Every structure is written in C-alpha cells, then in structure tokens.
Amino acid sequence: KAGVTQTPRYLIKTRGQQVTLSCSPISGHRSVSWYQQTPGQGLQFLFEYFSETQRNKGNFPGRFSGRQFSNSRSEMNVSTLELGDSALYLCASSWSPGSHQPQHFGDGTRLSIL
Amino acid sequence: AQRVTQPEKLLSVFKGAPVELKCNYSYSGSPELFWYVQYSRQRLQLLLRHISRESIKGFTADLNKGETSFHLKKPFAQEEDSAMYYCALPTLYNQGGKLIFGQGTELSVKP
Numbered sequence: 001k002a003g004v005t006q007t008p009r010y011l012i013k014t015r016g017q018q019v020t021l022s023c024s025p026i027s028g029h030r031s032v033s034w035y036q037q038t039p040g041q042g043l044q045f046l047f048e049y050f051s052e053t054q055r056n057k058g059n060f061p062g063r064f065s066g067r068q069f070s071n072s073r074s075e076m077n078v079s080t081l082e083l084g085d086s087a088l089y090l091c092a093s094s095w096s097p098g099s100h101q102p103q104h105f106g107d108g109t110r111l112s113i114l
Numbered sequence: 115a116q117r118v119t120q121p122e123k124l125l126s127v128f129k130g131a132p133v134e135l136k137c138n139y140s141y142s143g144s145p146e147l148f149w150y151v152q153y154s155r156q157r158l159q160l161l162l163r164h165i166s167r168e169s170i171k172g173f174t175a176d177l178n179k180g181e182t183s184f185h186l187k188k189p190f191a192q193e194e195d196s197a198m199y200y201c202a203l204p205t206l207y208n209q210g211g212k213l214i215f216g217q218g219t220e221l222s223v224k225p
Contacts, residue, residue, distance in 0.1 A: 003157070033212065043200065043215035056205075056212045090158065092213075102148065103213065105158040 002027065004106035006091050012112045018079040021109045025072050025093030031055075032074040033103060034066060037088040046089075049074050050097045078111075086113045116141050118203050120216035127191050128224050135186040135219045137175075137201030145203055147184040148213070149175055152198040161186075161199070171195070191223045 005024040013019050025032050034046040045058040049068035066076040072093075078085055088110050092103035117140045127133055139145060149161040162170045164177045164184060175186045184201060201216040 035213075035215075042217045043213075045212045045214070048212055058212070092158075102160040102163060104160075105150075107157050 004091055004093050004104055006089075006106035006109050008109060009107065010110045010112075012114060013081050014114050015081055015083060017081050018077065019081060019111060020075055020077045021089055021091075021111070023074045023076075023091030023093075023106060025074070025091075026104055029093035029095055029104070030072050031094045031097040031101070032068055032072065033092045033094075034074070034076050035090045035092065036060075037090055037108070038086075043090070046076065048097060055097055081113050083113050085111065087111060116203060116205060116214055118201050118214050118216040120199075120201055120219050122219045123217070124220045124222065126222040126224065129193055130190050133186075133188045133191045133195070133221065133223075135199050135201075135221065137184045137186065137216060139182050139184060139201070139203050141182070141203060145177070147175070147177060148202045148204075149173070149184075149186050150200045150202055150215075152200070154197070158200070191221075193223045193225055196221055196223045 007022045031050045033048040035043050037043045047054055047066050048056040052068045063079045068074045088108040090108045091106045094101035094103045119138045121136055147164045150158050151161040152158045173188045175184050177184050198218050198220050200218045202213040205212045
C-alpha cells in the first residue's frame with residue numbers, strides 16, 4: 001500500500017508570492033492533517049480535513065488555507081509568502097479524525113522563501 | 115492549555131546502555147499519548163501509543179498520571195535507535211486528530 005505522498009518535495013519562492021502544496025493520503029484514509037515544522041517552533045498543527053470539511057485549525061494567519069477533494073486528496077495554499085514561512089510542511093493521514101487514530105506522515109515539502 | 119514538554123534536546127548514550135527519553139504533559143482529562151520517531155532520511159512514523167501498551171523495537175512507555183509523564187524507555191540501546199523522538203498528545207476527542215508535539219529529543223547511540 002502506498003504511503004502518504006506529498007508534492008513537490010522542494011520549492012523555492014520569493015516573498016509576496018503564493019504557493020500550493022499537495023498531499024495524497026493512504027488509500028482509504030479520509031482524514032488529512034497538515035503540520036509546519038521549523039527548527040525554532042518544532043511541529044505545529046495547521047489544519048485538518050475530513051470529508052472535504054475543515055474540522056480543526058491551528059493558530060496560523062489567514063494566509064494559510066487548505067481544502068480537501070472528494071477523493072480525500074488535500075492541498076494547502078499559502079499566500080503573500082513571508083520569509084518566516086520557510087519550513088518543512090508535513091501532511092498526515094488517518095482513517096478518521098478520532099484522536100485515537102495514529103497518523104501516517106508523508107516526507108514533506110521543503111519550502112524556502114528568498 | 116495542553117502542552118507537551120521534552121526537556122532534553124539531545125541524549126547521547128553508549129550502545130548497550132539504558133535509555134530514557136522524558137516527556138511531560140499538561141492535559142485536562144484522560145490523555146492518550148504517542149511517541150513518534152524520525153530516523154535519518156526517513157519520514158516521521160508512529161513508534162508506540164500508550165493505549166495499546168505494547169513494546170516496539172524494545173521500547174516501552176508508561177503513562178504516569180500522577181507525575182503527568184510518558185517517558186520512553188529501552189533497557190539496552192542499539193546504534194540503530196539513533197533518531198529524533200517526538201512525544202505527542204492529541205487534543206480533546208471532539209477536536210479530531212490534531213496532535214500537539216513536544217520539541218523532540220535527538221537520541222545518539224555511540225558504538
């Protein structure tokens with residue numbers, strides 16, 4: 001069974017631009033969560049989607065948004081990029097959004113802002 | 115507020131020595147805790163969860179509600195255990211699968 005797939009793996013953007021990251025969950029998984037990982041802040045929750053609905057959102061500005069499609073694939077978008085948005089963005093999937101469900105992570109998308 | 119604290123950024127031990135990676139949490143209610151591990155050049159993966167009370171790769175973790183701790187232990191460390199370890203706490207059930215992670219502890223096992 002294929003794992004969580006994130007594309008692209010690496011991305012370089014400049015300040016002010018916008019970016020879209022993609023995540024394909026494990027087949028059958030319907031819950032997708034996004035996390036930002038930085039050396040200073042560690043792993044921080046961005047948002048979670050289940051059945052095309054955002055169920056939960058972390059403490060990030062409105063420039064960070066996401067969506068989920070009917071096939072459970074998810075995208076996250078960051079607009080008006082800032083230098084501080086440079087990070088590894090991780091996607092995780094699980095069968096359902098229950099807190100007892102272990103999450104399966106992708107390799108991440110490394111976003112660098114120049 | 116819910117919080118996970120891993121006080122050690124780096125833990126260095128020799129092969130065969132016991133290992134204890136500390137994790138303390140603050141949570142109102144009955145928590146469910148996880149340990150995730152990230153080996154070099156690999157993705158973050160679940161190591162174990164307290165609810166299943168299992169031992170994975172020789173690691174165990176016991177939930178101590180009195181001390182609000184969920185320390186990860188292994189009696190004899192192996193070089194292949196070198197990795198980044200994260201303790202994680204889900205939010206309340208009705209908030210879905212959001213995980214709150216500790217800052218992580220890098221375990222280095224020397225030969």
